[in-house]
Amino acid sequence: xxxxxxxxxxxxxxxxxxxxxxxxxxxxxxxxxxxxxxxxxxxxxxxxxxxxxxxxxxxxxxxxxxxxxxxxxxxxxxxxxxxxxxxxxxxxxxxxxxxxxxxxxxxxxxxxxxxxxxxxxxxxxxxxxxxxxxxxxxxxxxxxxxxxxxxxxxxxxxxxxxxxxxxxxxxxxxxxxxxxxxxxxxxxxxxxxxxxxxxxxxxxxxxxxxxxxxxxxxxxxxxxxxxxxxxxxxxxxxxxxxxxxxxxxxxxxxxxxxxxxxxxxxxxxxxxxxxxxxxxxxxxxxxxxxxxxxxxxxxxxxxxxxxxxxxxxxxxxxxxxxxxxxxxxxxxxxxxxxxxxxxxxxxxxxxxxxxxxxxxxxxxxxxxxxxxxxxxxxxxxxxxxxxxxxxxxxxx
Numbered sequence: 001x002x003x004x005x006x007x008x009x010x011x012x013x014x015x016x017x018x019x020x021x022x023x024x025x026x027x028x029x030x031x032x033x034x035x036x037x038x039x040x041x042x043x044x045x046x047x048x049x050x051x052x053x054x055x056x057x058x059x060x061x062x063x064x065x066x067x068x069x070x071x072x073x074x075x076x077x078x079x080x081x082x083x084x085x086x087x088x089x090x091x092x093x094x095x096x097x098x099x100x101x102x103x104x105x106x107x108x109x110x111x112x113x114x115x116x117x118x119x120x121x122x123x124x125x126x127x128x129x130x131x132x133x134x135x136x137x138x139x140x141x142x143x144x145x146x147x148x149x150x151x152x153x154x155x156x157x158x159x160x161x162x163x164x165x166x167x168x169x170x171x172x173x174x175x176x177x178x179x180x181x182x183x184x185x186x187x188x189x190x191x192x193x194x195x196x197x198x199x200x201x202x203x204x205x206x207x208x209x210x211x212x213x214x215x216x217x218x219x220x221x222x223x224x225x226x227x228x229x230x231x232x233x234x235x236x237x238x239x240x241x242x243x244x245x246x247x248x249x250x251x252x253x254x255x256x257x258x259x260x261x262x263x264x265x266x267x268x269x270x271x272x273x274x275x276x277x278x279x280x281x282x283x284x285x286x287x288x289x290x291x292x293x294x295x296x297x298x299x300x301x302x303x304x305x306x307x308x309x310x311x312x313x314x315x316x317x318x319x320x321x322x323x324x325x326x327x328x329x330x331x332x333x334x335x336x337x338x339x340x341x342x343x344x345x346x347x348x349x350x351x352x353x354x355x356x357x358x359x360x361x362x363x364x365x366x367x368x369x370x371x372x373x374x375x376x377x378x379x380x381x382x383x384x385x386x387x388x389x390x391x392x393x394x395x396x
Contacts (some may be wrong), residue, residue, distance in 0.1 A: 006123035010379040011103065011267030011372055013037055013116035015096035018105035022078050024148035026277065030078035030112075034142060037119050038063045043140075048160065050152035058145040058152035061357050063162070065122075066137030070169040072120045072389055073139045074382075075154065075347055077146030080107040081364050086365045102369045104310045109370050110363035114174030115142065119374055120384035131170045136390050139168070146343050150306075154343040158350050163290030168351040170317050172385065173344045175358035179338075183381075188318050188354035189337040190345060191239060192279045193222060196267045196284060196303045198223065204261035216263040217251065219297045224249075224265055226287050232275065239272030239337050272337075276325035277305030307345030312352045321354055324384035328377055347389050356381070 004012075016037075020030035035045040041154070043063040050059040061078075083093040083106055091104035098104070103113065122138060141161075145153030163166055174189045177187045200220040205213025232242040245268050251260035269280050281303045288299050312318065314335055325333045333356075347353045358378060362368045 003037055006041065006127040008120045008123040009035065010375045013119055014108065014113045014242075014375055015021075015105075015270055017078065017112040017116060018096040018103075018107050019263035020091055020092055021094045022080055022107070022144065023082050024079040025058055026144065027059045027078070027144050031059055031061040031142065034078065034115065034119070035061060035063065038140065041065065041123055047375065048157055048158045052198075055149045055151045056385075058143070058148070059310070060144055060153055060157050061142040062139065062157060064137055064139035065126075067134075068135050068137055069167075071137045071139065071167060072386065072387070073141055073168045073171040073351070075141045075142045075171055075343060075353075076111050076115045076174040077153070077343070078107075078115065079144045079147045080110070080112075081147050085365055090367055091369075093368075098329045098372050101115075101372055103372045103375065104367060104369040106368055108362075108368050109176045109358050109360060110368070111176060113370055113375050114176070114357035114378060115140075117378035118174060118382050120379040121386060125381055125386060130375050138386070141171075145344065149344065150346075152257065155346040158235050162350065168347075168369055170345050171344075171351045171353040172321070172382075173342060173347065173353060173355040174357040175344075175355045176357045176363050177340050177355050177361060178357070178359040179361070180330070180359070182331075182359055182371075182377055183331035183333055184324045185336050186318065186321055186325065186333045187337065187339065187342075187344070187351070188314065188335045189238060189273075190307070190309065190339065190341055191242070191270045191272050191275055191337060192275070192309035193306040194271070194280055194303055194347075195306065196269075196281070196301060197266045198267065198288070199300045200263050201298045201300070202259070202263070205259045207257050207259055210259065213259040213360055214297065215259045216297060217260065219295050219299075220249070220263040220265060220383070222295065223288050223291045223389050224267070225297075227267065227284060228293065232269070233272065235272065235275065239274075239309070242269060242271040242275060244269050247273050262308055271309055273309045275309070276384060277303075277308055281305075290396060307341045310345065310348040312354055317352050318354055320388045321356055321385055324381050324388060325356065328380045
């Protein structure tokens with residue numbers, strides 16, 4: 001790869017990144033390609049590899065230019081989800097093709113396009129010598145594990161940086177946040193998420209002799225009914241209502257004349273800042289205990305909190321991002337907390353964080369694509385954010 005002289009073309013960088021088939025947990029040259037664009041700008045590029053005995057080893061990239069404060073960090077990921085049905089794609093999912101003015105490829109929206117836009121924006125400041133005064137620094141914290149378990153990526157990178165004394169003052173995550181058009185939404189927080197695996201034990205037997213068996217299904221259904229009918233909250237000024245969802249019910253029973261010995265369900269709760277993951281886990285257990293007390297039987301329950309809810313209260317940082325978005329697109333963005341989880345759930349413990357990127361309509365879908373022009377506009381927005389950050393009130 002021959003890297004041109006700054007300023008860079010964001011579209012060219014995006015195409016190069018898309019052509020790396022970096023389906024989680026594989027890197028396939030994506031981080032090396034990114035480092036190849038950053039190093040000529042003066043970034044110190046550090047590969048950070050983490051392992052865990054139960055999950056794949058993951059390569060990550062931390063690139064920083066400057067050493068002073070304030071420290072502005074851009075966070076993102078080069079890993080992508082699988083392509084799904086390859087025959088359903090109308091473009092090579094890893095070709096980076098432009099058709100009808102749109103860039104196609106896995107990661108175009110989520111989120112190689114935004115990474116490319118940020119690098120291009122930084123290259124404009126470097127060309128002007130804006131980062132040579134020793135005041136302030138810019139970094140990119142890029143993981144290969146956002147679409148995977150999220151264990152050997154952002155969380156461990158942040159911990160390692162904090163251990164060696166590196167402080168992030170503000171962070172922008174480049175997730176695809178926009179709904180209908182570029183500029184319509186900024187994420188200033190996210191709801192939390194807890195998954196639960198419930199097993200109710202019974203006694204297997206013949207359906208004609210129910211007195212010799214103990215059917216676990218009525219107890220399981222009663223447990224789920226009580227959880228499902230409970231109103232967790234009505235939402236608040238920044239968050240939509242929390243919601244409980246049943247995602248699976250199964251007995252593994254293929255016979256029509258057998259009462260199953262166990263029944264299982266999987267549930268998920270997306271919760272706002274009126275709850276904690278631990279509190280919701282305790283509420284579910286109390287409900288199960290009550291049903292068992294009334295109906296008999298026994299249950300087992302495991303839960304995993306994917307992330308707690310959080311919010312970066314509207315202030316100077318979100319105002320700067322919103323002003324930059326409106327300056328380029330003419331749109332007043334909504335400050336939202338909707339959507340699923342992202343690595344911002346880890347970052348929020350270290351620095352104020354907001355999320356802004358491309359439109360999310362095609363992310364994770366067949367024929368993932370974005371308007372090619374939006375990648376250039378996003379670079380303009382990121383440039384405006386950086387200029388405002390280092391020249392405005394955020395600097396002090």
